[in-house]
Amino acid sequence: MLEISNLHVAVNGTPILKGIDLTVRAGEVHAVMGPNGSGKSTLAHVIAGREGYEVTAGEIRYLDRNLLELAPEERARAGIFLAFQYPVEIPGVANIQLLKSALNQVRRARGEAELDAMDFLDYVQTRLALVGMKEELLYRSINEGFSGGEKKRNEILQMAVLEPRLAILDETDSGLDIDALKAVADGVNALRSHERAMVLVTHYQRLLNYIRPDRVHVLAAGRMVKSGGPELASELEERGYGWLDTTAEVGEARA
Amino acid sequence: MGKSENVGIGELMQEEYRWGFVTDIEQERVPKGLSEDVVRLISAKKGEPEWLLEWRLAAYRHWRTLSEPHWAKVHHPPIDYQDIHYYAAPKKKAGPSKLADVDPEILATYEKLGIPLKEQEMLAGVAVDAVFDSVSVATTYKEKLASLGIIFCAFSEAVREHPELVRQYLGSVVPHTDNFFASLNAAVFSDGTFVYVPKGVRCPMELSTYFRINANDTGQFERTLIIADEGSRVSYLEGCSAPRRDENQLHAAVVELVALQDAVIKYSTVQNWYPGDKEGRGGIYNFVTKRGDCRGARSRISWTQVETGSAITWKYPSCILRGDDAVGEFYSVAVTRGRQQADTGTKMIHIGKNTRSTVVSKGISAGEGSNAYRGLVKVLAGADNARNYTQCDSLLMGSRCAAHTFPYLEVKNDSAQVEHEATTSKIGDDQLFYLQSRGLSAEDAVNMIVNGFCKEVFKELPMEFAVEAQKLLAVSLEGAVG
Ligand SMILES: Nc1ncnc2c1ncn2[C@@H]1O[C@H](COP(=O)(O)OP(=O)(O)OP(=O)(O)O)[C@@H](O)[C@H]1O
Numbered sequence: 001m002l003e004i005s006n007l008h009v010a011v012n013g014t015p016i017l018k019g020i021d022l023t024v025r026a027g028e029v030h031a032v033m034g035p036n037g038s039g040k041s042t043l044a045h046v047i048a049g050r051e052g053y054e055v056t057a058g059e060i061r062y063l064d065r066n067l068l069e070l071a072p073e074e075r076a077r078a079g080i081f082l083a084f085q086y087p088v089e090i091p092g093v094a095n096i097q098l099l100k101s102a103l104n105q106v107r108r109a110r111g112e113a114e115l116d117a118m119d120f121l122d123y124v125q126t127r128l129a130l131v132g133m134k135e136e137l138l139y140r141s142i143n144e145g146f147s148g149g150e151k152k153r154n155e156i157l158q159m160a161v162l163e164p165r166l167a168i169l170d171e172t173d174s175g176l177d178i179d180a181l182k183a184v185a186d187g188v189n190a191l192r193s194h195e196r197a198m199v200l201v202t203h204y205q206r207l208l209n210y211i212r213p214d215r216v217h218v219l220a221a222g223r224m225v226k227s228g229g230p231e232l233a234s235e236l237e238e239r240g241y242g243w244l245d246t247t248a249e250v251g252e253a254r255a
Numbered sequence: 256m257g258k259s260e261n262v263g264i265g266e267l268m269q270e271e272y273r274w275g276f277v278t279d280i281e282q283e284r285v286p287k288g289l290s291e292d293v294v295r296l297i298s299a300k301k302g303e304p305e306w307l308l309e310w311r312l313a314a315y316r317h318w319r320t321l322s323e324p325h326w327a328k329v330h331h332p333p334i335d336y337q338d339i340h341y342y343a344a345p346k347k348k349a350g351p352s353k354l355a356d357v358d359p360e361i362l363a364t365y366e367k368l369g370i371p372l373k374e375q376e377m378l379a380g381v382a383v384d385a386v387f388d389s390v391s392v393a394t395t396y397k398e399k400l401a402s403l404g405i406i407f408c409a410f411s412e413a414v415r416e417h418p419e420l421v422r423q424y425l426g427s428v429v430p431h432t433d434n435f436f437a438s439l440n441a442a443v444f445s446d447g448t449f450v451y452v453p454k455g456v457r458c459p460m461e462l463s464t465y466f467r468i469n470a471n472d473t474g475q476f477e478r479t480l481i482i483a484d485e486g487s488r489v490s491y492l493e494g495c496s497a498p499r500r501d502e503n504q505l506h507a508a509v510v511e512l513v514a515l516q517d518a519v520i521k522y523s524t525v526q527n528w529y530p531g532d533k534e535g536r537g538g539i540y541n542f543v544t545k546r547g548d549c550r551g552a553r554s555r556i557s558w559t560q561v562e563t564g565s566a567i568t569w570k571y572p573s574c575i576l577r578g579d580d581a582v583g584e585f586y587s588v589a590v591t592r593g594r595q596q597a598d599t600g601t602k603m604i605h606i607g608k609n610t611r612s613t614v615v616s617k618g619i620s621a622g623e624g625s626n627a628y629r630g631l632v633k634v635l636a637g638a639d640n641a642r643n644y645t646q647c648d649s650l651l652m653g654s655r656c657a658a659h660t661f662p663y664l665e666v667k668n669d670s671a672q673v674e675h676e677a678t679t680s681k682i683g684d685d686q687l688f689y690l691q692s693r694g695l696s697a698e699d700a701v702n703m704i705v706n707g708f709c710k711e712v713f714k715e716l717p718m719e720f721a722v723e724a725q726k727l728l729a730v731s732l733e734g735a736v737g
């Protein structure tokens with residue numbers, strides 16, 4: 001589904017990603033871990049199509065298309081979803097307004113009919129239940145005045161509404177209390193299917209106790225320095241990143 | 256008395272302003288220039304009583320002693336006031352009394368503008384007065400309103416049918432000596448709308464006037480007078496458009512509102528005059544004096560404006576809070592892009608006790624647009640416990656546009672509470688990316704952010720017009736980002 005090969009990315013001329021290889025197949029869940037500033041969010045943003053990241057070498061293929069040619073909205077309509085590490089506030093725009101516009105854009109791209117207000121409301125209720133979110137938050141301005149945990153849950157709500165094929169969750173577990181963590185994990189697990197793939201960027205083993213990944217990768221200083229099964233996450237939890245050779249060779253991370 | 260020419264194909268192809276077409280009808284015009292004779296001629300054409308002619312002449316004589324004001328943050332080449340036609344009317348019968356009498360070409364124009372005048376096709380619950388160049392061409396729903404004692408008609412008709420009301424209130428809010436443009440208007444105003452809502456009557460529908468400038472080299476000087484008698488309520492909306500032309504055209508209107516005890520007037524404007532082209536050629540100079548007088552206790556006047564058009568907008572809809580416990584409100588969205596300039600805001604004059612005012616101004620600048628908010632809050636010595644809250648937000652799109660805020664404050668009473676908040680923001684790349692990553696195009700993302708920014712103002716507009724205003728905003732900001 002997603003094939004990243006030899007990806008080099010620079011920001012303002014500074015190289016951040018230095019040869020990433022990563023293959024994610026439909027039905028798989030991958031975890032990406034790694035120290036602060038190693039390039040995890042950069043990778044997530046490049047996949048989602050954010051401007052300002054210069055791809056200096058390598059490529060990203062998604063469902064056999066050259067992903068880098070697509071505008072961010074085209075990627076979203078093609079089924080890519082990024083849950084932001086820092087969700088953005090949009091004053092004056094009700095949460096539900098974005099959910100409805102976004103869903104209808106994506107549905108149109110899938111060749112499905114747009115939902116009218118009533119059908120949409122019914123649908124969004126089922127999604128709210130899935131992530132355990134209060135209905136009241138639908139009518140508040142997008143992320144404005146939301147607590148940290150509410151913002152993260154809101155990202156998962158958006159994901160649940162849009163039903164993407166490839167979801168990248170950038171530290172959605174950070175800053176969540178135990179109940180919220182469980183709610184997020186339930187939401188993610190409910191969406192897990194053999195057609196869908198997920199990439200979880202996380203610092204903590206605890207999320208992976210709820211969502212068992214197929215593969216775990218370590219990103220350090222812009223390179224994938226280690227890959228392994230779920231047990232790698234526990235090992236990292238115990239030993240930290242110090243024991244890893246951060247100059248490891250490119251290509252080792254292939255799943 | 257020439258016919259107006261058609262817009263060329265080349266012009267149509269590069270058209271960005273969608274209301275820029277010209278209607279080909281026969282015009283009757285007074286020769287260019289302004290003199291006592293022209294004032295007399297206009298008055299005679301309308302068959303006005305002597306007192307009104309005298310009022311016009313007094314205004315004209317006063318105007319001649321004034322010079323154009325230059326304190327606003329707008330720039331334009333000098334206006335030659337002798338190079339303007341002060342009166343233009345579609346030939347045929349001026350001021351038809353029935354829709355059936357209206358020139359079909361004019362009806363077609365309004366259809367094209369999305370304002371069908373045929374009653375059966377009208378938006379339910381909106382009565383429309385349409386002013387085409389200098390005269391009012393149709394007023395719909397008149398009988399229904401008349402059964403409630405509500406007068407809603409062309410200004411010239413009010414002069415004929417209800418001279419005592421006109422005489423009592425005309426110039427009582429904006430005197431003929433008020434300012435350069437108001438004096439000019441008083442001298443030459445051609446038509447406009449008159450509304451009177453009797454005691455205790457709630458007007459059951461939105462009243463609306465649509466102003467259209469069609470003729471070239473013509474100024475539009477309409478006058479609106481709305482009187483809400485004790486305990487009555489009325490909501491009024493005005494819309495405007497004009498053809499695209501290379502020369503600038505002057506629009507100097509005056510609006511006077513009078514709210515007596517316990518009366519409520521809500522006045523909404525969606526202003527979409529031709530803004531000129533990208534290089535700043537052409538466009539309407541919108542120099543307008545709008546003022547409401549909360550004359551009675553507990554009266555309330557609320558101005559809501561969405562200003563997207565005009566080359567230059569210079570207007571400050573104001574409230575004189577004379578009655579005790581009176582409330583004044585001003586909600587504004589002003590958009591400038593290309594070379595558009597707007598200097599707009601409000602004045603809240605607190606005279607009565609416990610008077611309250613709220614000002615919410617949203618300025619959006621794109622391209623090389625320049626947007627200034629200018630607001631005066633004045634609390635007189637007798638205005639115990641006056642309160643004002645002003646919020647002034649600017650949104651910048653791009654790096655060549657500008658926003659300025661000029662708040663003026665004059666407080667002569669220690670019990671007054673005055674609050675002012677101002678913010679300036681840019682549409683953030685992170686906001687755009689966030690929405691795009693949810694599947695919205697860049698254009699839709701900008702619209703969503705801008706609509707969110709304007710929400711506090713849009714929610715003050717009647718439902719149908721809020722939708723219109725959103726569409727208009729989307730059109731005016733097309734291609735502004737990206
Ligand atoms: N726009 C930018 N301008 C300059 N440097 C940037 C920019 N974006 C990212 N960087 C740098 O790139 C590096 C990787 O950042 P990134 O946000 O991808 O790290 P991360 O792995 O997600 O870290 P964390 O675990 O703290 O979220 C950092 O050193 C960061 O400062």
Ligand SMILES: [Mg+2]
Binds near residue numbers: 040041042085170
């Ligand atoms: Mg990060």
